[in-house]
Amino acid sequence: MNRLPLGLIILLVVSILVYFGVAQRLLDRMRLSDKGALVIIGALIAGSFIDIPISRGNIQVAVNVGGALVPVGLAVYLLVKAGTSKEWMRALGATIITGLVIYLAGSVLMKGDPGERYNLIDPLYVYPLVGGIVAYLAGRSRRSAFIAATLGVLSLDVVHWLWLVNNKIPGNVYIGGAGAFDSIVIAGLIAVLLAEVIGETRERLQGGPSSVNRDPDVLQNLQAPESVRHEDDASTTKEAGGRGK
Amino acid sequence: MKNKSRLGVLCGCILLMLAGGILYYYENNPRVYNTVAEAGIELNFLDALGKWEGELNDRKYYRFVDETGNMIDQTNHEVFIGDEVILENNNRYKVIRVDSEQYTAVCQLVGQENMAWQEDWGQIPVLSVAENKDKVAVYMTHTDESYVPSDGTESKPGNGGILQVGKKLADTLENRGINTDISWNKHDPHDANAYHRSRKTAVQLLKKNPSALIDVHRDGVPDPNFYKTKVNGKPGTKVRLVVGRQNPHMSANLEFAKKIKSYFDEQSPGLIKGIFMAKGNYNQDLSPRSILIEVGTHTNSRKEAETGVAFFAAGISSLMGAADGAKAPAVSAPAGKTGARSSLLWLLVALVIGGGAFLFITTGSWKGSIEKLSGLGKEFSGNLGPLKGRKKK
Structure with missing residues (x-):
């Protein structure tokens, strides 16, 4: 066993606890229960250690369970559960735009050399910023932000695969290969945080969620779940903002 | 009323975008x-x-x-x-x-900058090792980077001269008794998204628990003399250390970089070109012992870069207490603590401020924030939340 200084061990443990703690709270903001969010966190961690090969030969492609299958599965689940077909279209549109913008930002604008002109923010943080903002503008939805950011970043791996094939360069593509710490997962989480902060701030500014010209189903979903209402009637309006979209 | 507030929010957004622009x-x-x-x-x-x-x-x-x-x-x-x-x-x-x-x-x-080598660091390895399990992991994010005088071009996608420089680093470490993992994963094309691809490589390497993680690059300064130096009388290149500023482990990694520089300043002054605290993250959020190195620039020859990096590797192995095959006892390095402590402090401060601001926005008042915090335990007490609510509908 390597022995790191105690300070570094504490730093590592706290970093990991903070990361997964914040992740659990963010997953909880989508259509997931507390337990559901915990199960997803567990699947992210356990899945990080499982790579499923899908193509061998000169260009080897593998999909990581924690870094790709779990977040994509969650994105698909959220899409299926989406209230309206409009939300479907918005989420998918936001995904395509996110994929395009992050490809252009990371591949054309930024070259990744330390000290270059456009390297204002690391690409790792550009992905969720783009995904979150695009999805929010398209559908003002946290779930949509998660879907756009995860699937958008995943498309970068697919582009890399195509690039290797096109240029006949032997190599590996590990889709979601960094597991729970993959850019795919981080992008999804930060995008939800961003949508949450923008959304809550906006709703607070306008004094509650908008109810004019909206689908009755959506309005019904904007209400707090019954279990919460029973427990605490007074907090209904507060919860409506948080649990709704 | 609603339209008015919508208009206000819209104007606010446009103003914000304008100000940002x-x-x-x-x-x-x-x-x-x-x-x-x-x-x-x-x-x-x-x-x-x-x-x-x-x-x-x-x-x-x-x-x-x-x-x-x-x-x-x-x-x-x-x-x-x-x-x-x-x-x-x-x-x-x-x-x-x-x-x-x-x-x-x-x-x-x-x-x-106070980064003088301290005498007692010589007795205890800076990177603590034990039981022959010491490991260094090496990878190259920009696998196309090449050296014009030797490779004929500055970029060879998938097969850059930088791969040979990385190999030289790994081989020298291995010869000096350090177990070294090198990844040959390709992350082309040369762009910022390459860090998204090399992130997977970095995590793969970290699963084997290395003491340090090194990402090998070369610089793009046109003047070859900028990096040129003599290593034991032979022409070689200097090595610049790069620490990304945009990650929670920045202080710990900077501490690590300073220690490397102070060691070489003591043992072989002039090999380390300096420390560049760059914007970006460079996947250094993954480990508090990760470093990006720039070995020469594209106008230096690859041979010079290999000479420089071999010398760098020899120093790193000494830093790990494994020089000449001698194993030093596993003792924590005293100076690693300040960087770690400062990183930890920043992380916790960010958590408290970020979490506080988030609670304030979602609840709209400090009182609400405190109520929400005190109700945290209740949320885990077994209700199925929204799922249950919807089913009943």
Whole structure:
């Protein structure tokens, strides 16, 4: 066993606890229960250690369970559960735009050399910023932000695969290969945080969620779940903002 | 009423975007920035995480001069008033005036960075090792980077000269008794998204629990003499250490970089070109012992780079207490603590401020925030939340 200084061990443990703690709270903001969010966190961690090969030969492609299958599965689940077909279209549109913008930002604008002109923010943080903002503008939805950011970043791996094939360069593509710490997962989480902060701030500014010209189903979903209402009637309006979209 | 508030929010958003655009233009354009800075106003809203530079074209480069006019450094990046450089001799300078016609940056001495090698670090390995399990992991994010005099071009996608330099680093470490994992994963094309691809490589390597993680690069400064040096009488290149500023482990990684530099300053002065605290993350959030190295520049020969990196590897193995096959006892390095402590502090401060702000926004008041916090335990007490609610509907 390597022995790191105690300070570094504490730093590592706290970093990991903070990361997964914040992740659990963010997953909880989508259509997931507390337990559901915990199960997803567990699947992210356990899945990080499982790579499923899908193509061998000169260009080897593998999909990581924690870094790709779990977040994509969650994105698909959220899409299926989406209230309206409009939300479907918005989420998918936001995904395509996110994929395009992050490809252009990371591949054309930024070259990744330390000290270059456009390297204002690391690409790792550009992905969720783009995904979150695009999805929010398209559908003002946290779930949509998660879907756009995860699937958008995943498309970068697919582009890399195509690039290797096109240029006949032997190599590996590990889709979601960094597991729970993959850019795919981080992008999804930060995008939800961003949508949450923008959304809550906006709703607070306008004094509650908008109810004019909206689908009755959506309005019904904007209400707090019954279990919460029973427990605490007074907090209904507060919860409506948080649990709704 | 609702329309009015919507209009207000819309106007607010447009104003914000406009202000952001102006700020971006101002902070992005050295002439505008420096003219305003001369009037005594320096704004760095977009850049709270560190100074940044843009590369210059047409082989132009800035000369850094001290107040008496002596040249102290050079760069092919844009220079901004307020930029800081830490030189090889650990002197830290701040840019106080920029002449964009003459490409000259006048600097004022801030002081000397305290990174002297301490005698007792020699007795205990800086990277603690035990039971022959010490490991270093090596990878190359920009696998196309090449050296023009040897490789004929500066970029060979999938097969750059940098792979040989990485191999030399790994082989030398291995020969000196350090188990070294090197990854040959390709991350082309050469762009910023390459870090998204190499992140997977870094995590794969970290699963084997290495003591240090090294990402090998070469620089893009046109002047070959900028990195040229003599290593044991043979022509070689210097090595620049790069620490990404945009991650929670920045302090710990900077501490690590300073220690490497102080070791070489003691053992073989001049090999380390300095420490560049760059914008970006460079996947250094994954480990508090990760470093990016620039081995020479594209106008140096690959042979020179290999000589430089071999010397660097020999030093790293000594830092790990594994030089000449001798295993030092596993003792924690005393100086690793300050960086870790500072990183930890930043992480916790960010958590408290971020979490507090988030609670305030979602509940709308401090009272609500405190209520929500005290109700945290209740949320885990077994209700199925929204799922249950929907089913009943």
